[in-house]
Amino acid sequence: MTGIIADTKAIQYHIGLSTQMLCGAKYAFLPGDPDRVNPIAAFLDDARELTQHREYRSALGYVDDIPVLVMSTGIGAPSTGIAIEELARLGVTHFIRLGTTGAIQAHVQLGDLIISEGAVRLEGTSGHYAPIEYPAVPSLALTQKLVEATKLRDYPYQTGIGCSSDSFWPGQERYDSFSGYVPRHLQGSLEEWQRLGVLNFEMESSALFTIARTFGLHAASLCGVIALRTQSEAVQQNVYAQVKERLAIVARDAVRLHHKAHGTPL
Numbered sequence: 001m002t003g004i005i006a007d008t009k010a011i012q013y014h015i016g017l018s019t020q021m022l023c024g025a026k027y028a029f030l031p032g033d034p035d036r037v038n039p040i041a042a043f044l045d046d047a048r049e050l051t052q053h054r055e056y057r058s059a060l061g062y063v064d065d066i067p068v069l070v071m072s073t074g075i076g077a078p079s080t081g082i083a084i085e086e087l088a089r090l091g092v093t094h095f096i097r098l099g100t101t102g103a104i105q106a107h108v109q110l111g112d113l114i115i116s117e118g119a120v121r122l123e124g125t126s127g128h129y130a131p132i133e134y135p136a137v138p139s140l141a142l143t144q145k146l147v148e149a150t151k152l153r154d155y156p157y158q159t160g161i162g163c164s165s166d167s168f169w170p171g172q173e174r175y176d177s178f179s180g181y182v183p184r185h186l187q188g189s190l191e192e193w194q195r196l197g198v199l200n201f202e203m204e205s206s207a208l209f210t211i212a213r214t215f216g217l218h219a220a221s222l223c224g225v226i227a228l229r230t231q232s233e234a235v236q237q238n239v240y241a242q243v244k245e246r247l248a249i250v251a252r253d254a255v256r257l258h259h260k261a262h263g264t265p266l
């Protein structure tokens, strides 16, 4: 193959990063929001911002002597797919999504962390990689370390299946958009997901899991609950700061635990 994006030494077309800039990082933390990159990186040692191109802002830091990249994916599955492909070309093998989410089960509380055991593929991007019958499941080893790290901090958390939707309003059955329009095939969908035990809505995990599995990579997802959809369609900004900090701390501790248990990823 020829061309800039197949050349691992080149600056990757969308994310603006090269192998050299990653300093050998095998782990990447992936928030959706570019504004979450530096606050998350601040929990790593010697953190410095690398670059920003489109929705992809990046920073590099260390957990002890383990290099870790923090890079935003932007919102949704298509930009997440690009992020994984281009980071994988640069040698990243372990991806941890650090997101926000809306809970749809009554027992989940605002600020809870949700560690994904699997995701409903209510998006189109993962279908470009694997047929819809293929499950969107995270890496067990990485996920176990997220659970361990969360428990050690005594943060409230849930594990279970989430739903990754291609839209924030109709796909998550919100009627508070400017038109209140939810097409017929999505009306009642929230209740159906509840009935099936789905914990939460967000927009990237299923693509992350499917694409990572397609290429033999390792992915996990940790999200903080900022909306309680059994009570309201709105997101609660007041819990955002606490969620952001907990995501950063748990991910950092999980990398330490994972590295201790499994050594440097190949």
Ligand SMILES: O=P(O)(O)O[C@H]1O[C@H](CO)[C@@H](O)[C@H]1O
Pocket: 031, 032, 033, 074, 075, 076, 098, 099, 100, 101, 168, 202, 203, 204
């Ligand atoms: O906070 P992030 O990581 O962006 O995640 C959630 O927030 C965005 C929607 O507001 C979507 O990207 C959704 O998955």
Ligand SMILES: O=c1cc[nH]c(=O)[nH]1
Pocket: 100, 101, 102, 103, 168, 172, 201, 202, 203, 226, 227, 235
């Ligand atoms: O309700 C929510 C909150 C955050 N992100 C989502 O995708 N949905």
